[in-house]
Amino acid sequence: MPDTATKPSVKPPAQIGLPRMSPAELLFFRRLLDDxxxxxxGEFGLGGSTLEAVRRPIPMLVSVESDADWLQAASDQPEIAAAITAGRLTxxxxxxGPVVAWGRPRDSQAMARWPDYVATFWEEWSRRGALPQLVFVDGRFRVAAALSxxxxxxxxxxxxLVHDMVEARLRHYGAMLGFLEPVAQVETLWxxxxxxxxxxxxxxxAFLRHALDFR
Structure with missing residues (x-):
């Protein structure tokens, strides 16, 4: 009798493509990493930007992500996995708490844990005994992340470096501009x-006022 037992499926590594940037923004991002x-x-928000950073000879990389499933899948991507194994990337x-699309909180039930998003980033740098020279803000809690x-x-x-600085969002993200001034702008990447x-x-x-604002 043939073995009809269902075998557990093996989830393929995450397909991480290019960062969700315009061609001009991507060119600027790459030049910034290269030169x-x-x-x-360090970055808030895992994705194509992580892969771009891994492909440069940057010895110390930290990425924080609110979606645990996406993080686990991305960690199996060969280049990312190699950087983790080498100790370059964490x-x-x-x-x-539970999240929906783009790592947003599903509801406010876990609000007491929301500050962990920014805190986790700095805990990792503390563990490494170092501080980042470039912080890319492209995930959740953007104002708090930038001000931190x-x-x-x-x-x-x-x-x-902050992405998605579009006019509609500047009404909110603009809160960080009282403390940070633009050096260069390429479309919505500042x-x-x-x-x-x-x-x-x-x-x-200002940081405390935005600590629970997940935009």
Whole structure:
């Protein structure tokens, strides 16, 4: 009698394509990675940008993702898996509870865990005993994520790269521009740096006001 038992399926590695950027934005992103002189790169939001960074000789990479299933699938992608094995790349789950499309929280039931998304990023850098030189903000909690890069930096803040700076979102994302000034803009991809003489009390207040805003 033939063996008709159902064999467990093997889930193929995630198909990670190009970052969801326009051609001009992607060219700018690649040039920044190639020519920016960054040896420590961190990102909020896992995807095509992660693969682009892995393909550069950047020795220290950290990516935080709110969707645990996507993170697990992406970790099996051959180039990403090799970077993890080599110790260059760490993927961390910023656990904000159940999520829906694009890693957004399904509801507010797990709101108490939402700050873990940003906190997990910095916990990993603390574990590594280093700080990023470039922080790419392309996931959830974007204002809090961007401002957190300034809170921890002291006198040497990292460059902050933010995607999707479209007019409709600037009404919200614009909150970060009181503390970060544009260095370069290619369509909706903006490279920012800390404004001089930051008011750190105001910075902390702005961060706390946006800590639970998952946009």
């Amino acid at each position: 920016g002189g960054f040896s420590r790169y 993927l961390r789950h910023g656990d904000i 890069a300034l809170l921890q930096a002291g006198d040497d803040p990292p460059a902050v 490279l920012l740096r800390a404004r001089p003489k930051l008011d750190r009390a105001a910075l902390l207040a």
